[in-house]
Amino acid sequence: ETGVTQSPTHLIKTRGQQVTLRCSSQSGHNTVSWYQQALGQGPQFIFQYYREEENGRGNFPPRFSGLQFPNYSSELNVNALELDDSALYLCASSDGNQPQHFGDGTRLSIL
Amino acid sequence: GEDVEQSLFLSVREGDSSVINCTYTDSSSTYLYWYKQEPGAGLQLLTYIFSNMDMKQDQRLTVLLNKKDKHLSLRIADTQTGDSAIYFCAERVSSASKIIFGSGTRLSIRP
Secondary structure (H helix, E strand, C coil), X not given: CCCCEEECCEEEECCCCCEEEEEECCCCCCEEXXXXXXXXXXXXXXXXXXXXXXXXXXXXXXXXXXXXXXXXXXXXXECCCCHHHCEEEEEEEECCCCCCEECCCEEEEEC | CCCEEECCEEEEECCCCEEEEEEECXXXXXXXXXXXXXXXXXXXXXXXXXXXXXXXXXXXXXXXXXXXXXXXEEEECCCCXXXXXXXXXXXXXXXXXXXXXXXXXXXXXXX
């Protein structure tokens, strides 16, 4: 069974740029959630996708957007990057109400 | 409101039991989780408990839930050096798809 995989593992961008992060869900999981984890803090919920539709959103501005594809993989897009967007971005997949399983994350640094 | 609180640090001697405590505010929580995060890695699901349960045991791990006081604890028996990590308490509220995380408790093991 393949777990949740995320790419890239590390990324460096400058302010104002755009970034796309990718996530492949665990086999059999139809729901993908994205979280932002700033240094020294717990993960903060960004949004969730279920069967290609957004299924809940946290307190993040519209420049954070996402997609889910028919194979349940997902992308997180962030436009107009700001210094405070520097964080570990975590993807988690689940099957319905079952617990979420996390990938190892993408560490995004904004210069 | 939605809030999960944990103490930031815990130090225990190798072989002793570790008890990590957590309080939450949302009485409509359905599931409560414990995740482990090692340096540079994502979150590993350790165990979870449904809100109508008082206790769950899984090998060295024991979860206790006091729903009246909104208090959750994780006991790790016979703590080993490999248990050094940050432990996150998290709740899932029934009205939302998101999981709310605490800020994490850093567990360190003394020889």
